[in-house]
Amino acid sequence: MRPTVRSVRKSTRPWTSGSSGIPPVWQGNSAGAREDRLARVLMRMSKLFLRTLREDPADAEVASHRLLVRAGYIRRAAPGIYSWLPLGLKVLAKVEAVVREEMDAIGAQEVHFPALLPREPYEATGRWTEYGPSLFRLADRKEADYLLAPTHEEMFTLLVKDLYSSYKDLPLALYQIQTKYRDEARPRAGLIRGREFIMKDAYSFDIDEAGLAASYDAQRGAYERIFTRLGLDYVIVSAMSGAMGGSRSEEFLFPCEIGEDTFVRSPGGYAANVEAVHTPSPEPVEASLIAGLPAAEVADTPDTPTIESLVEVANATRPKPDGGAWTGADTLKNVVVTLVSPTGVRSLLVIGLPGDRQVDAKRLEAAVFPAEVEPAGEADLAAHPELVAGYIGPGVLGPNGAPRDDTDGARGAVRYLLDPRVVDGTSWITGANEAGKHVFGLVAGRDFTADGVIDVAEVREGDPAPDGSGPLELARGIEIGHIFALGQKFAKALDLKVLDSGGKAVTVTMGSYGIGVSRVLAAIAENTCDDKGLSWPVGVAPAHVHVLATGKDEAVFTTAQGLADELVAAGIEVLYDDRVKVSAGVKFADSELLGLPFALVVGRGLADGVVEVRTRATGEREELAPEVAVARLRDLLASASA
RNA sequence: CGGGGUGUGGCGCAGCUUGGUAGCGCAUUGCGUUUGGGACGCAAGGGUCGCAGGUUCAAAUCCUGUCACCCCGACCA
Known part of the structure; x- marks a missing residue:
């Protein structure tokens, strides 16, 4: 901060001399020297390092990617890696400024770590290996291992450990805005999924769970303010903590067709990442009623290795007692998967779920983490001859299995977990563990049990929300923020302790x-672009007003220059298209492509004493006298950023 | 990792089937005419046709290999 400069500037701003004294949001009220610099310099198109492209780059699919490249904000340097050009860098600085302001406002303090880090801390937390191939690794000349940080939990933890050792120092929140590296298997969509990207990462340090909850809520509130200020709609969904460990976790998603995250929401306000959806169980049937259900019967169902074929044969041979037709939902499908533990131990798992549902791979991965899932191979199945592909039933699984000679009498070598819908008292058609045979009327809780419950079936449009708030709708979104209550995973791994009031290390x-x-x-x-180009909100636009001088008349240029200077003097950021020998049409098209919120066109109307003010987002145009243009733009900016 | 596709001036593409001196549009440079919706004329610069090997008198074009990149999926805060 440079107080002297700021105070001088303040006195030149007529609209800040009122009662509040708070400058408009678009002024960047506490973003520091960089913002000051932006406001005071007039950018000239004739000098600006910029080349707009008339055609879409061949490798860009999504709108933001196409337009950011066409408008000269970014250039691709390598797959998933982009260079920032002057205009792009200005927008980036604006976004960062908003993030900094809100982080600072909740008392988080900015630090900055290297992106290039030694292996050891990541070894200590296991992430050197856990992160897998997504981690950029490199070696120095002495063959010592380094990495390009994908995220900085270890470094923050170690820094705090280095300096703090008392409960009196807590709570503490630190953050940085840093370049992160992840060697994504498939980068895509330009900046949306890159291998190098810029991330704000913050970390809170508390003495106990209550402190963490308060820190978490503070961050959550700051996130809401940040995305609101940036004009981004967002949905907060509960998420699985996944690889990060910990308890509470929420994602901030920007709902958008091209988003890569699928989430669900209900009319009643429930929202969750698909991995985190909790399927409600039906009420179990009372034990007294279960006894009265018809006994299970084995029946021949030749050539029915799939649910579809089974349903067909069932309807042809054993009509449903209630007169309706059997469907996949009446069958209990038992899916075999192989789990590989972090230490490399392979084991089989059978998941029992209604036959009309698929296992959702993402939900399964999340449910069994840190184990990895592989499809069960021939070798895995060969080790368990009791599993008859296509006809697997509960009879040989989990607690229902026969004692095994080779395992000290333990029953059921294969672990068996059930979908939450398969509650006690429900009756199913399922495999009889013999080719060509199924069991009808096998009742959960009476005829078989399982080792537990696993909620990994696909979530469908129309499924009930777990909180009873209505049917779920599936939607896609871009993950723009993620908050985790990490707990003690990193603090334990790196031994970050402080003394509490009793002198005990916690x-x-x-x-x-x-x-x-x-x-x-x-x-x-x-979110804001259209078929003509970008269209930035005032708060993040590379400049506020695009002054266009169209025509060849000398007076046009002198007037435009004069207005541009006036705007700058009023603290408004200006991009001035002073290019000569460039036609009006080109200037208009470029202006729309670049997407500054307002344009001031000085051209043929000047002879009649008018200039034109255009609003990019709405396409509105108004003609007015040059003398009032600056005041008008100031008003427009003030109301646009209100 | 599976499937599909593409590599030819800075960018977007044609040429390849049927081998014969590398082309178009945009952009760039110069001159002139234009100037409110991506102007026009004339002239100019710029390409080891991804790379390697092979076939051939001759390869952007045919053959073999290889590398890279893009898209869909898998995977991934």
């Missing part, structure tokens, strides 16, 4: 909070 409880800054920029572009 492990610190942490939270981690990320915002994909460069991704947010792309999301804003995606």
Whole structure:
């Protein structure tokens, strides 16, 4: 901050001399020297390092990617890696400024770590291996291992450990805005999923769970303010903590067709990542009624290895007692998967779920983490001859299985978990563990039990929300923020402890909070662009007003120059298209492509004493006298950023 | 990792089937005419046709290999 400069500037701003003294949002009220610099310099198109492209780049599909490249904001340097050009960098600085302001406002303090880090801390937390191939690794000349950080939990934890050792130092929140590296298997959509990207990551340090909850809520509130200020709609969904461990976790999603995250929401306000959806169980049938259900019967069902064929044969041979037709939902499908533990141990798992549902791979991965899932191979099945492909039933699974000679009398070598819908008292058609045979009327709780419940069936449009708030709707979104109540995973691994008031060492409880800054920029572009180009909200636009001088008349240029200077003097950021020998049509098209919120056109109307003010987002145009143009634009800016 | 596709001036593409001196549009440079919706004329610069090997008198074009990139999926805060 440069107080002297700011105070001088303040006195030149007529609209800040009122009662509030608070400058308009679009002024960047506490973003520091960089913002000051932006406001005071007139950018000239004739000098600006910019080349707009008339045609879409061949490798860009989504709108934000296409337009950011066409408008000269970014250039691709390598797959998933982009260079920032002057205009793009200005927008990035604006987005960062909003993030900084809101982080600072909740008392988080900015630090900055290297992106290039040694292996050791990541070894200590297991992430050197856990992160897998997504981690950029490299070696120095002495063959020592380094990595390009995908996220910085370890470094923050170690820094705090380095300096703090008392409960009196907590709570503490630190953040940085840093370049992160992840060697994504398939980068795509430009800035939305890159291998190098800019992220704000914050970490909270508390003495206990209650402190963590308060820190978490503070961050959550700051996130809401950040995305609101950036004009991005967002949905907060509960998420699985996944690889990060910990308890509470929420994602901020920008709902958008091209989003890569699928989430669900209900009319009543429930929202969750598909991985985190909790399927409600039906009420179990009372034990007294279960006894009265018809006994299970084995029946021949030749050539029915699939649910579809089974339903067909069932309807042809054993009509449903209630007169209706059997459907996949009446069958209990038992899906075999192989789990590989982090230490490499393979084991089989059978998941029993209604036959009309598929296992959702993402939900399964999340449910069994940190184990990995592989499809069951021939070798896996060969080790369990009791599993008859296509006719697997509960009879040989989990607690229902026969004692095994080779396992000290343990029953059921294969672990068996059921979908929450398969409650006690429900009756099913399912495999009889013999080729060509199924069991009808096999009742859960009476005829078989399982080792537990696993909620990994696909979530469908129309499924009931777990909180009873109505049918679920599936939607897609871009993950723009993610907050985790990490707990003690990193503090334990790196031994971050402080002394409590009783002089006892206690492990610190942490939270981690990320915002994909460069991704947010792309999301804003995606959100506001149209077929003509970008269209930035006032708060993040590379400049506020695009002054266009059209025509060849000398007076046009001198008037435009004069107005541009006036605007700058009024603290408004200006991009001035002073190019000569460029036709009006080209200037208009470029202006729309670049997407500044307002344009001031000085051209043929000047002879009649008028200039034109255009609003990019709405396409509105108004003609007015040059003398009042600056005041008008000031009003428009003030109301646009209100 | 599976499927599909593409590599030809800075960008977007044609040429390849049927081998014969590498082309178009945009952009760039110069001159002139234009100037409110991506102008026009004339002239100019710029390409080891991804790379390697092979076939051939001759390869952007045919053959073999290889690399890279893009899209869909898998995977991934």
